[in-house]
Amino acid sequence: MILRRPKIQLQASLISIFYLALVFEIINIAYYYYYFRQYHYLPSPFILDKKDTFMDFYHPLYWALKDQFYGSFKSVYPPINDVILSFFRIGISEKNIDNSFDLRQRYPNIILIVLVIYLFIIGVVTRLGKWHEVKVIPSWLICVVCALSVPVLFALERGNLIFLALLFLALYLNAGLDWKKAFFLAVLINIKPYFALLLIQYLNKYHINKRMIFYTMAFTIAIFFLFGLFTDINYIEFFKTYILFSNKATLSSDGVVSLAHNLSALSRIKELLYYNNHPHYNFWFSILKVLSPLSVLFLVYWAIFKPLNSLELLVAVFIILTNFSVSTGGYILIIYIVLLPYLMDSKEYQKLILPILAIFTLPVDWVLLFNIPYPFMNSYLGGVDLTGANGDYWIAVGSVVRPILNYIILIMFLVHLLRKYPFLKQSPNIGNL
Numbered sequence: 302m303i304l305r306r307p308k309i310q311l312q313a314s315l316i317s318i319f320y321l322a323l324v325f326e327i328i329n330i331a332y333y334y335y336y337f338r339q340y341h342y343l344p345s346p347f348i349l350d351k352k353d354t355f356m357d358f359y360h361p362l363y364w365a366l367k368d369q370f371y372g373s374f375k376s377v378y379p380p381i382n383d384v385i386l387s388f389f390r391i392g393i394s395e396k397n398i399d400n401s402f403d404l405r406q407r408y409p410n411i412i413l414i415v416l417v418i419y420l421f422i423i424g425v426v427t428r429l430g431k432w433h434e435v436k437v438i439p440s441w442l443i444c445v446v447c448a449l450s451v452p453v454l455f456a457l458e459r460g461n462l463i464f465l466a467l468l469f470l471a472l473y474l475n476a477g478l479d480w481k482k483a484f485f486l487a488v489l490i491n492i493k494p495y496f497a498l499l500l501i502q503y504l505n506k507y508h509i510n511k512r513m514i515f516y517t518m519a520f521t522i523a524i525f526f527l528f529g530l531f532t533d534i535n536y537i538e539f540f541k542t543y544i545l546f547s548n549k550a551t552l553s554s555d556g557v558v559s560l561a562h563n564l565s566a567l568s569r570i571k572e573l574l575y576y577n578n579h580p581h582y583n584f585w586f587s588i589l590k591v592l593s594p595l596s597v598l599f600l601v602y603w604a605i606f607k608p609l610n611s612l613e614l615l616v617a618v619f620i621i622l623t624n625f626s627v628s629t630g631g632y633i634l635i636i637y638i639v640l641l642p643y644l645m646d647s648k649e650y651q652k653l654i655l656p657i658l659a660i661f662t663l664p665v666d667w668v669l670l671f672n673i674p675y676p677f678m679n680s681y682l683g684g685v686d687l688t689g690a691n692g693d694y695w696i697a698v699g700s701v702v703r704p705i706l707n708y709i710i711l712i713m714f715l716v717h718l719l720r721k722y723p724f725l726k727q728s729p730n731i732g733n734l
Contacts, residue, residue, distance in 0.1 A: 315437055315438055315645065315654075316437060316438055316442075318654070318655070318658065319438050319442050319443065319446055319658075320442070322446050322658050322661065322662040323442065323445060323446050323449070323662075325662040325663060325664045326446065326449040326450065326661075326662050327449075328664040329449075329451065329662070329664050329666065330449065332344075332664065332666060332667045333347075333454075333666075337682070337683070340683075340687075341680050341682075341683030341684075341685045341687065342678065342680040342682065342683050342687065343458065343682065344666060344695065344697065345559055345666055345669075345694070345695055345696055345697040345699065345700050346451060346455055346559045346560040346631070346666060346697065346699055346700055346703075347454075347455060347458050347559060347560075348455075348458065348459065348555075348556065348559050349555035349556070349558075349559055349673065349675070349694045350555065350556070351678055351679060351680040351681060351682070351683070351687075352402075352678075352679040352680070352681050353681075354458055354459075354460075354681040354682055355405060355412045355458070355459070355460040355681075356401060356402075356405070356459075356460065357459040357460045357461040357462070358411075358412060358415055358459075358460030358461070358462070359401045359402075359404050359405040359411075359412075359460065360374070360401045361374065361376060361378060361382065361383075361386055361462075362386050362389055362401070362404065362411070363398070363400065363401035363404045364376065364401075365383050365386040365387055365390070366390055366393065366395055366398075366404070367395070368533055369533065370383045370386075370532060370533060370534075371383075371532065371533050371534045371535060371538065371539055372533055372535075375538070375542045376539075376542070377539075377542055377543045378462070378492075379491045379492070379494065379525055379528070380491075380525065380528035380529040380531065380532045380534055381488070381491040381492060381524060381525075381528045382462060382491075382492060383528070383531075383532045383534075384528050384531050384532065385462075385465070387531075389411055389414075393408060393411075405681075412460055415460055416457060416460075418464070419456075419457060419464040420448055422464050422465075422467060422468045423444065423447055423448050423453065423464075423467070423638070424444050424448075425468065425471075426447075426467055426468060426471040426638060426639065427440065427443045427444045427447050427638065428440055428444070429471050429472070429475055430471060430474055430475030430642075431474070431475075431642035431643055431646065432641075432642045434642065434646070435642050435645060435646075446658075446661070446662070447638045447661075450635070450638075450661035450662060451560070451660070451661060451662070451666075451699070451703075452560065452562075452631060452632055452633075452634035452635045452637075452660070452661065453632075453635050453638075455559075455560045455631055455632055456632035456635055459630075459632065461630065461632050462492065462493075463493065463630070463632045463633070463635065464635075465492050466489055466492045466493045466496065466636075467635055467636065467638065467639065469485050469486075469488050469489040469492065470489055470496070470636060470639050471639050472485045473485035473486045473489055473499075474615075474639060479510075479512050479513050479516060480516050482513065483513055483516030483517040483519075483520050484516075484520050486499060486500075486517050486520075486521075487517055487519075487520030487521040487523075487524050488520075488524060490517075490521050491521060491524045491525055491528070493629075494543070495622065495625075495626070495628075495629055496622070497521075498618055498621055498622055498625070499618050499622075500513075500514060500517060501601065501604050501605065501614070501617070501618050501621065502604075502611070502614040502615065502617075502618055503517075504604075504605050505604060505605055505606075505607075505608075505609060505614055506605060506606055507607075507608040507609075508608075508609075508611070508614070554569040554570075554572040554573050555573065555673070555694075557569045557627045557630075557631075558570050558573060558696065558700060559631070559696075559700060560630075560631025560632070560634075560700065560703070561631065561700050561701070561703060561704040562623060562629070562630075562631045562633060562634050562703060562704055562707055563593050563623065563624045563625075563626075563627070563704050563707055563708065564589045564590070564592050564593035564624075564704055564705075564708050565589070565590055565593045565594065565624075565626065565627050566627045566631070566704055567589055567700075567701060567704040567705070568586045568587070568589040568590040568593075569627065570586070570696065570700075570701075571586040573673050573696070592708070593624055593625075593708065594625070596624070596708070596711055596712070596715065597621055597624050597625045597711070599715065600617055600620060600621055600711065600714070600715055601621060603617070603715070603718055603722075604617040604618070604621070607718065607722045608722060609718070609722070612643060612647060612650070613650075613718070615640070615643060616640065616643070616644070616650060616653070616714060617714070619636060619637065619640045620710060620711050620714055622636060623636065623637070623707055624707060624708065624711050631703075634660060634661075634703075634707070637657045637660070637661070640657075641654065641657065644657075649717075650714075650717075652713065653710055653713060653714065656706045656707075656709055656710050656713070657710065659702075659706050660703050660706050660707060663699065663702065663703075663706075665697065665698045665699040665702050666697040666698070666699040666700075667697070668697060668698040668699075669695040669696070669697050669698075670695070670696050670697060670698060670700075670701065671695070671696055672693040672694065672695045672696075673693065673694045673695075673696065674693055675687075675693055675694050676688065678694070
């Protein structure tokens with residue numbers, strides 16, 4: 302009994318933590334509801350432009366309907382997204398639809414279907430693979446905590462196609478054979494190309510997997526060009542547009558700051574402040590902008606040149622994905638849902654669970670920091686136009702705390718690796734997940 306006590310205590314702690322997370326999320330939802338009833342629009346961390354609710358879905362859907370996904374729209378989504386969106390054409394008449402807002406106005410029920418699919422996918426993901434092995438926490442509690450988490454609510458409000466990536470990420474990690482893992486990873490990359498960073502796992506000099514690299518590249522190229530046959534894509538223009546987007550030229554600060562997910566995103570706050578009267582702000586925001594990419598590059602170096610085991614490589618790429626750029630959007634944080642069960646199964650890295658759950662659930666959005674004057678605001682959900690002070694948008698503490706917590710995860714992991722692999726030259730026995 303003495304030998305089992307630590308494990309029993311750990312199980313009890315995990316259950317308590319998840320119930321506490323649920324309580325925090327209920328507080329969050331209660332606050333969001335109160336704020337919406339009071340001001341007729343959702344507060345931070347939801348997007349500033351309140352007329353854009355669900356438009357991450359309706360914008361690409363409209364141009365897919367017009368067969369101008371890569372023409373006028375200049376989409377950065379690979380062709381598989383265009384084909385997936387084409388399934389939503391059923392029952393839609395293009396008459397009297399002049400833009401994507403008209404499409405949302407005439408067919409609001411489409412987003413309900415998307416939200417049901419989204420929640421269904423979260424239910425599947427939290428019962429798949431490694432989550433299925435977690436017996437100490439009720440499956441319903443896991444599902445609800447993940448579904449009500451702030452990044453998921455943000456992604457739902459945007460209607461972003463990231464929910465498809467979450468499913469294929471889980472399928473990728475759950476697959477056994479190399480070719481199956483490579484296929485799911487290739488689909489994942491074709492949905493959101495930045496997931497190609499997962500290949501870092503197979504580039505580690507002590508654990509190079511040429512087969513996975515070859516399979517993944519072959520499947521990725523094949524899927525890209527195969528689905529491209531069913532679209533209007535101009536490949537040269539597509540790659541030009543994607544490079545421009547990845548360089549942040551098309552991302553507005555208000556689209557990045559609400560749910561800031563890393564220090565680079567947090568640094569964009571300065572563009573919304575009247576900081577010219579306070580020159581010292583420039584220095585501190587510049588420090589934030591530099592710290593994030595430098596730390597990520599250091600972790601990339603460690604993941605490639607140090608003898609990390611398979612779990613450490615997995616954790617490394619998840620942290621890199623959520624910290625390397627602002628172009629991924631705040632909803633990239635939902636991928637931690639897939640990582641959590643691996644951390645629960647590891648005594649060594651269970652310490653990373655708390656900051657992740659804090660990002661998901663911490664009720665800090667009711668503490669307001671500063672407002673952004675917005676003389677006119679149309680709230681789609683509220684069905685009203687707001688002017689003057691009623692249209693001001695507040696940045697809350699949560700928009701600052703979450704990127705800092707995500708950076709703390711990065712630093713905690715790096716410090717642990719530095720202590721574990723200081724001058725190790727020989728490769729340990731590295732197993733599979």
